[in-house]
Structures are given as structure tokens and as C-alpha cells.
Amino acid sequence: MAQEAFGSYEQVKANSLAMLFDQDLCIGCRACQVACKRWNEREPLYEIAEHPKLLESRQLATGAPGYAGSPITSFTNPQNLEAHTWLTMKFDEFGEGDTLSWLFTRVSCMHCVEAPCVYGCPTTALWKYPEGPVVVRTDLCIGCRNCIETCPFDVPRLNEDLGVIEKCTLCADRIANKPLALGDFEGSTASPRFSVKQIHPYSTWNLLEPACVETCPTDALKWGPRDEIVRMAREKAQRIGGFTYGIEEVGGTNVIYVLKRPPEELGLPKVYKERVSERTERLVSQMNAIGIAGLMVGAFLGIVKWVGERKNQLLKRSGG
Amino acid sequence: MVAGQFSWDWPILLEEFLFGVSAGLFIVAALLSLKDWERNARVCRVVFPLSAALAVVGMVTLVAELGRPERAANAILNLLTLGTSVMSRTVPVLMAFVILSVVTTLFWIKPTAAKPVRRFFEVVGLLSAFPAGMQAGILLMAASKRPLWETPVLPYLYLFTGILSAIGVVGLLIVRNQKTYNEYSSLLLSMTTYTLYLLPFVGVITAAHLIAVESPRAVLNLLTNPFPLAAPAFYIGYLFVGLGMPAAHGYIAFTAKQPLSRSILTRLFISLIIGALALRISLLYAGQLF
Numbered sequence: 001m002a003q004e005a006f007g008s009y010e011q012v013k014a015n016s017l018a019m020l021f022d023q024d025l026c027i028g029c030r031a032c033q034v035a036c037k038r039w040n041e042r043e044p045l046y047e048i049a050e051h052p053k054l055l056e057s058r059q060l061a062t063g064a065p066g067y068a069g070s071p072i073t074s075f076t077n078p079q080n081l082e083a084h085t086w087l088t089m090k091f092d093e094f095g096e097g098d099t100l101s102w103l104f105t106r107v108s109c110m111h112c113v114e115a116p117c118v119y120g121c122p123t124t125a126l127w128k129y130p131e132g133p134v135v136v137r138t139d140l141c142i143g144c145r146n147c148i149e150t151c152p153f154d155v156p157r158l159n160e161d162l163g164v165i166e167k168c169t170l171c172a173d174r175i176a177n178k179p180l181a182l183g184d185f186e187g188s189t190a191s192p193r194f195s196v197k198q199i200h201p202y203s204t205w206n207l208l209e210p211a212c213v214e215t216c217p218t219d220a221l222k223w224g225p226r227d228e229i230v231r232m233a234r235e236k237a238q239r240i241g242g243f244t245y246g247i248e249e250v251g252g253t254n255v256i257y258v259l260k261r262p263p264e265e266l267g268l269p270k271v272y273k274e275r276v277s278e279r280t281e282r283l284v285s286q287m288n289a290i291g292i293a294g295l296m297v298g299a300f301l302g303i304v305k306w307v308g309e310r311k312n313q314l315l316k317r318s319g320g
Numbered sequence: 321m322v323a324g325q326f327s328w329d330w331p332i333l334l335e336e337f338l339f340g341v342s343a344g345l346f347i348v349a350a351l352l353s354l355k356d357w358e359r360n361a362r363v364c365r366v367v368f369p370l371s372a373a374l375a376v377v378g379m380v381t382l383v384a385e386l387g388r389p390e391r392a393a394n395a396i397l398n399l400l401t402l403g404t405s406v407m408s409r410t411v412p413v414l415m416a417f418v419i420l421s422v423v424t425t426l427f428w429i430k431p432t433a434a435k436p437v438r439r440f441f442e443v444v445g446l447l448s449a450f451p452a453g454m455q456a457g458i459l460l461m462a463a464s465k466r467p468l469w470e471t472p473v474l475p476y477l478y479l480f481t482g483i484l485s486a487i488g489v490v491g492l493l494i495v496r497n498q499k500t501y502n503e504y505s506s507l508l509l510s511m512t513t514y515t516l517y518l519l520p521f522v523g524v525i526t527a528a529h530l531i532a533v534e535s536p537r538a539v540l541n542l543l544t545n546p547f548p549l550a551a552p553a554f555y556i557g558y559l560f561v562g563l564g565m566p567a568a569h570g571y572i573a574f575t576a577k578q579p580l581s582r583s584i585l586t587r588l589f590i591s592l593i594i595g596a597l598a599l600r601i602s603l604l605y606a607g608q609l610f
Contacts, residue, residue, distance in 0.1 A: 283461055
């Protein structure tokens with residue numbers, strides 16, 4: 001049932017579009033952050049730096065209070081994602097010899113090919129579109145925060161004013177060549193399968209890229225068919241002796257990174273490689289197997305007890 | 321793995337605990353009723369309504385803590401559309417259990433009337449109480465960001481600690497006055513005996529769960545995180561008060577072959593309830609702190 005739920009995992013993986021983040025080219029200008037806020041009409045973060053929530057999230061993000069008593073721990077700004085911040089660039093400093101090098105890491109939704117948040121959402125408010133985006137349909141969201149607990153990249157955020165989850169949409173409204181609407185699948189509801197139509201290669205047909213990609217001045221962000229992006233990421237990582245992130249994580253994502261350092265050193269979470277459906281259904285199957293085995297053991301013990309009691313009764317009756 | 325956000329707080333904890341105790345109470349009451357309903361009628365008359373009340377409060381808590389409670393009915397939409405969300409799969413089970421516990425309680429207003437129908441609801445309710453008792457564990461098990469929760473053993477740990485806490489509640493109801501203590505002395509003896517059987521079993525399940533956790537760092541976090549709602553709750557609340565103390569008291573009762581004094585039994589039963597609560601506290605918070 002679950003394996004095909006999002007319209008053939010393999011189909012989406014092969015036909016969808018993807019974004020490449022090339023850390024080697026990023027200069028940390030934050031134009032992508034600004035473009036994201038502007039296109040999606042997200043409010044700027046007005047809270048002052050001493051706001052307890054900001055301090056708390058800063059401490060969670062960095063694991064330490066500020067340098068020399070200062071509340072500023074990093075040039076990362078905003079310090080973390082929140083309901084109105086769908087993209088932030090993480091600034092890391094690395095000392096190598098006498099030099100100091102900066103590395104900038106994109107922190108945003110990875111748009112997993114088979115997204116754990118979509119898989120776990122009880123209301124279908126989170127939805128994976130065959131083009132690649134994972135989008136929150138806020139009119140269906142109940143604010144249960146199950147997506148927060150399932151997202152291995154820690155991306156969805158609760159908008160406490162609205163009581164719903166918000167996150168990056170991969171600019172679904174820009175990249176779509178057709179209206180995005182529920183019901184665009186064929187087959188039974190027990191085994192829905194998307195009819196993938198109008199997936200165009202990276203060409204003039206796709207007039208609009210995601211806002212962050214369009215605005216990136218150094219081409220550190222690229223946009224194109226996923227298989228092409230994967231090929232580019234592998235080639236670039238090999239060339240610079242770097243690392244890729246997102247090709248295998250959670251069975252693959254629609255945002256792929258080329259990194260100059262191992263993902264763990266950059267604060268990126270170490271994520272399982274299997275698809276979430278395989279992982280969850282395996283656990284459910286194991287749980288059922290334990291239950292059945294327990295029932296069988298219980299039944300066996302019950303029969304042994306009953307036979308023993310019956311034997312005693314018969315012995316008593318026969319005066320033995 | 322990063323700690324990330326701390327999104328499920330005390331209302332979830334309360335809901336987990338209430339449903340655990342409620343399901344356990346229903347299981348205990350239904351078994352007592354099925355065994356000898358006339359002899360156990362006084363206990364069942366209190367325990368069934370208590371189970372229903374806790375289930376209703378648990379459901380209200382669950383709905384009230386949502387960001388948009390008025391949309392709570394949407395929670396089974398995935399079940400009708402994709403069928404993938406573990407949460408949407410467990411919600412109907414919880415709803416069925418709440419309804420069955422309330423209906424069974426209504427039958428216990430006059431237990432002699434429509435006895436076969438009451439029996440039917442008790443049996444069906446009993447069948448729904450097991451998954452209801454496991455529901456919180458199933459939900460946590462499916463949270464793929466939290467390695468501490470991701471084992472197939474966790475739902476059973478929640479179920480059996482819920483049953484133990486229910487034994488604690490039923491025991492407290494019986495020992496609260498001398499008359500019921502005398503009347504149900506044999507029941508108290510069998511309850512302490514079953515407790516003694518269940519405690520090592522739950523200890524083994526706990527160990528199995530911790531061994532099955534994929535990430536040793538997550539287990540280490542549970543065992544060493546000084547945050548009061550993590551390691552201290554696990555060691556003091558769960559292992560010492562929840563398992564150790566009742567095991568010692570139960571063993572004394574078992575070897576004495578007679579019910580213990582009311583004061584010792586009271587401590588035993590209270591410690592069972594504290595243990596179930598402490599387990600849920602430690603796992604919920606330690607899971608999110610890693």
C-alpha cells in the first residue's frame with residue numbers, strides 16, 4: 001500500500017526536478033534568503049536578539065552561549081529556521097593553519113523524494129508533488145507536529161499564531177507548469193499513483209526557477225532534472241574532493257548538496273539511507289510479529305496451565 | 321543527529337499516560353468481569369467508569385493540544401487517501417476505544433440487564449484496549465527522527481507499564497478502606513502475584529528496547545542526560561520506584577502467601593503508577609533532547 005503512495009517513488013525520482021547547492025561556489029551573500037522572503041511574502045524576524053526563544057534556539061543550534069559573554073555565537077542570521085524563515089545560510093568558520101576559512105551551508109527543506117513528513121502527516125496537509133516539491137497545504141493542517149518529529153532534517157516549523165506548520169515550498173508556485181491540485185492521481189485510493197504529466201526538462205518551458213536559484217549571483221544554486229543534478233553533484237564532488245548530501249539520504253532528496261567538508265562537520269544531521277516507507281513498515285511488521293509470537297506463547301502457557309488444572313481435577317475425582 | 325525542536329511537551333505526556341492507564345484499567349476490569357462479574361461487581365462498577373473518564377479526558381487533551389483543534393477530524397484524512405500515516409491509522413483505534421469504554425460503562429449502571437450485550441461490549445472493548453494501550457508507543461516508534469523511540473518493542477513497553485499502572489489504580493481503590501481490603505484480599509494477592517510476574521517481564525522489555533535502539537548515542541543520552549526529565553526520571557522514577565520497589569514489595573507478599581498490610585500495598589500500588597509515568601516522561605523528553 002505504502003510503497004506506491006506518492007505516485008511511484010522511482011517515477012518521481014527519475015522524472016522530478018531538483019536543486020543543486022554547491023558550497024564551493026557560495027559566497028554567503030544571503031541573497032537567496034532575501035529572495036525567499038520576498039517571493040513568499042514572509043515577514044522578517046522582528047524579535048530582538050535577546051528574545052528568550054531566539055537565545056534558546058541559538059543555544060540549541062550551536063550548543064553553546066556566545067563568545068566572551070556575547071549573545072552572538074555565529075554570523076548565521078537568522079540563527080535557525082522558523083515559521084517565517086524557510087531558508088537560512090549557516091556560517092561556519094574553520095581554522096586551517098594560519099588562515100581562517102568560511103563555509104556557508106544551506107539550511108532549508110530537502111524535499112525528500114519519499115518525504116517522511118508526507119508519509120507521517122495524518123491529514124495529507126503535507127503533499128509530495130511529482131515535480132519535486134513537498135508543500136504544506138495549511139488549510140488541512142491540524143498542527144499535530146508529527147511532521148516535526150518525523151523530519152530527519154528538522155525542517156518543519158509550527159506557526160504559533162496560525163497553529164499550522166510552515167516550510168519551504170521549493171517555490172512550487174513558480175516551477176509548476178500546471179495548477180497543483182489534489183486528485184491528480186489515478187488508480188484506487190488504496191494505491192494511488194500519480195499521472196506524471198508535463199514534466200519538462202530544464203528548458204525554456206520552465207520559465208521560473210525557485211526564487212533562491214534565480215537570485216544566486218554565483219550559480220551556487222542550480223536547477224534542473226534530478227538525474228542531471230545528481231550527475232553534476234557527483235562530478236563536482238569528485239573534482240574538488242568534496243562530499244555529496246541528499247543523493248542517498250532518506251532514499252534521495254530533491255535538493256542535493258556538494259560540500260567541501262563532511263556533512264557532520266557542518267552540522268548537517270546524519271540521516272538513514274533507506275526510504276521512510278521501508279523503515280516504518282519494517283518496524284510495524286516487526287511489532288506485529290512480536291505481538292503474534294507473544295500471543296502464541298501466551299496461548300501455549302494457557303493451554304499448559306489448563307491441562308495441568310484439568311489433570312489435577314481428574315486426579316481428585318478419581319481419588320488419586 | 322541533532323536535537324532539533326522540542327515539539328511534544330507535557331500535554332502529549334498527559335495524553336500518553338491517561339490512555340495507558342485507561343486501557344490498562346479496561347483490560348483489568350474486563351478480565352475481572354469475564355472471570356466472575358458478580359463477585360467483582362463492586363470493583364468493576366468503579367473501574368469501568370474510571371477507564372472511560374480517563375479515556376475521554378485523554379482524547380480531549382489530545383485534541384486540545386493541536387495547533388488547530390477545530391480541524392481534529394482531519395486526522396484520518398490520510399487513512400482515506402494514502403493510508404500511510406501511522407498517526408491516522410491509530411486515531412480510529414483510540415476513538416473506538418473511547419466509545420467502547422463509555423458504552424460499557426453505561427451497561428454497568430445496571431449490570432444484570434442485557435448481560436450478553438454487555439459481555440459483547442466488554443470483549444470488543446478488551447480487544448480495542450490493547451492497541452489503545454500501545455498507541456502512544458506506536459506513534460513514537462514511527463517518528464523517524466528520534467532514534468530512541470524507533471524500536472518495535474516500545475509499544476509493548478507502553479502497554480505493559482500501562483497495565484501495571486492500572487493494577488496500581490485498582491489496588492489503591494481496593495486498599496483505600498478496610499472493608500474492601502478484607503473483601504478482596506484474594507484479589508489483592510493475585511494482583512501482587514501478577515505484578516511480580518509482570519515486573520521482570522517489563523524489565524526484560526525495557527532492556528530489549530534499549531538494545532534494539534539503532535543509535536547507541538541516543539541510549540547514552542537517556543542514561544546520562546542530567547536534565548531532570550531524562551536520566552533522573554528514568555533511574556529514580558522508573559527503574560527504582562517503578563520497577564525496583566514494587567518488585568521488592570511484591571516478592572515479600574508472594575513469599576508470605578498473604579496480602580501485605582494496607583500501608584505497604586498502598587506504597588506498592590503508588591510506585592507502579594509513578595513508574596509508568598516516569599517511563600513516559602524519560603522517553604518523551606530524552607527522545608527529543610537528542
